[in-house]
Amino acid sequence: MTLFRRKKRATRSSEATDLPKPAESNGLPAQPNELVIMPYTMGELAEIYNVSRPTMRRWLYPFLAEIGGLIGRYFTCLQVETIFRRLGFPGKRIQLSGS
Numbered sequence: 001m002t003l004f005r006r007k008k009r010a011t012r013s014s015e016a017t018d019l020p021k022p023a024e025s026n027g028l029p030a031q032p033n034e035l036v037i038m039p040y041t042m043g044e045l046a047e048i049y050n051v052s053r054p055t056m057r058r059w060l061y062p063f064l065a066e067i068g069g070l071i072g073r074y075f076t077c078l079q080v081e082t083i084f085r086r087l088g089f090p091g092k093r094i095q096l097s098g099s
Contacts, residue, residue: 035089037081039074045083048090059087 040048046056060067063086067079075083084090 035084037077037084039071039076040080041073041075042070045075045080049087050090 035048042053042056046053049056049059051059060083063082066086067075067082
């Protein structure tokens with residue numbers, strides 16, 4: 001005699017497979033030229049800017065007073081907006097004077 005019965009696996013209906021898939025929510029752009037302002041970790045920001053985490057920390061150090069501290073492991077949306085404004089939007093090359 002069995003005490004527990006196995007649950008039957010739910011099958012996907014054909015209607016469910018026709019729905020569009022949601023955009024990736026890992027912080028990386030869903031489209032090549034699209035960037036979502038949302039909470040990011042230091043590692044996610046470093047990946048977006050295509051640099052290492054220590055380099056990202058060095059880049060943010062001069063703006064810490066303006067950016068503020070992390071909330072847990074994440075920068076808030078306002079902090080991310082400030083970071084993008086200060087460092088420039090990822091993917092854009094900035095010509096430095098004297099270079």
